[in-house]
Amino acid sequence: MDFFTALHISGSGLSAERTRVNLASSNLANAETTRTAAGGPYKRLDPVFQSVAANGGVGSGATPSTTGETEPLGVRVSTIVADPTPGKKIYSPGHPDADGQGFVMMPNVNPVHEVVNLLSASRGYEANTTAVETLKQMAAKALDILR
Amino acid sequence: MASEIEFRLISPTEATQGRAASQAPGPTKAGEGFGAQLTQAISSLDGLQTEADGQANAIAKGGGNLHEVALAFEKADVAMRLATRVRNKLVDAYNEIMRMSV
Numbered sequence: 001m002d003f004f005t006a007l008h009i010s011g012s013g014l015s016a017e018r019t020r021v022n023l024a025s026s027n028l029a030n031a032e033t034t035r036t037a038a039g040g041p042y043k044r045l046d047p048v049f050q051s052v053a054a055n056g057g058v059g060s061g062a063t064p065s066t067t068g069e070t071e072p073l074g075v076r077v078s079t080i081v082a083d084p085t086p087g088k089k090i091y092s093p094g095h096p097d098a099d100g101q102g103f104v105m106m107p108n109v110n111p112v113h114e115v116v117n118l119l120s121a122s123r124g125y126e127a128n129t130t131a132v133e134t135l136k137q138m139a140a141k142a143l144d145i146l147r
Numbered sequence: 148m149a150s151e152i153e154f155r156l157i158s159p160t161e162a163t164q165g166r167a168a169s170q171a172p173g174p175t176k177a178g179e180g181f182g183a184q185l186t187q188a189i190s191s192l193d194g195l196q197t198e199a200d201g202q203a204n205a206i207a208k209g210g211g212n213l214h215e216v217a218l219a220f221e222k223a224d225v226a227m228r229l230a231t232r233v234r235n236k237l238v239d240a241y242n243e244i245m246r247m248s249v
Contacts, residue, residue: 003225007218014214129214132221139225146232 005072006135009054012074013128019047019077020121024114031109034097042107043082044114050078083108188233192226199223 023045033042051073085108093102199219205211 004222007222011215011218015212018212018214132218136221136225140228143225143228143232146229146236 005054009072009074010128010131012076016049016075016077017121017125023047024118027109027114031111033107041087041105044109045080045082047077048079049075052076192230195223195226
């Protein structure tokens with residue numbers, strides 16, 4: 001647990017929050033997507049966070065924590081899950097993806113929800129950068145002892 | 148789940164001995180000493196600088212993670228500042244000795 005542990009932890013937090021922003025952007029961009037590789041409309045994606053041992057591994061290289069929770073832990077995105085809630089069904093007979101009765105299955109993305117997610121992720125990112133900033137100031141103070 | 152830290156009272160000597168016991172470097176071999184430690188410290192400093200350089204290169208080429216570069220630079224910066232301070236201390240000590248009247 002050296003001085004840079006907190007730096008690694010904040011780094012993992014930054015990575016996780018950035019993934020959250022990526023997913024919120026993906027959801028927003030695909031708010032009207034009716035075709036996907038898997039077939040059917042786009043399903044909104046959500047990250048699942050998991051705590052990992054802060055052994056200097058940032059991002060995918062980190063291993064899940066084994067020693068319980070009495071140590072500083074970093075975070076990583078364990079998996080990305082698709083939201084199974086069915087989306088809106090709108091009547092639009094002219095749409096190329098309309099079914100026999102003229103209904104189109106739309107994605108289950110609520111733009112308002114995604115923007116709130118985006119805001120929360122951005123604030124989370126900010127919080128992590130603040131932690132880094134604080135660590136930086138502490139390092140500067142420690143070095144001032146040597147002056 | 149938030150974890151809390153438990154503080155306990157220790158004697159002033161335990162404060163330093165506890166650390167020394169867990170991470171004391173082995174007995175110094177002949178020919179190894181302050182110079183060797185200094186060389187090692189400088190090479191690890193160089194390692195941090197090289198890592199930061201590599202990360203910056205990766206960003207310039209369109210890959211990498213912006214915050215990881217920033218953190219690598221931060222580490223390199225702190226290490227560099229520590230090295231500078233240690234160097235200044237050494238020079239001060241040297242000057243102090245040279246000023247001694249014989």
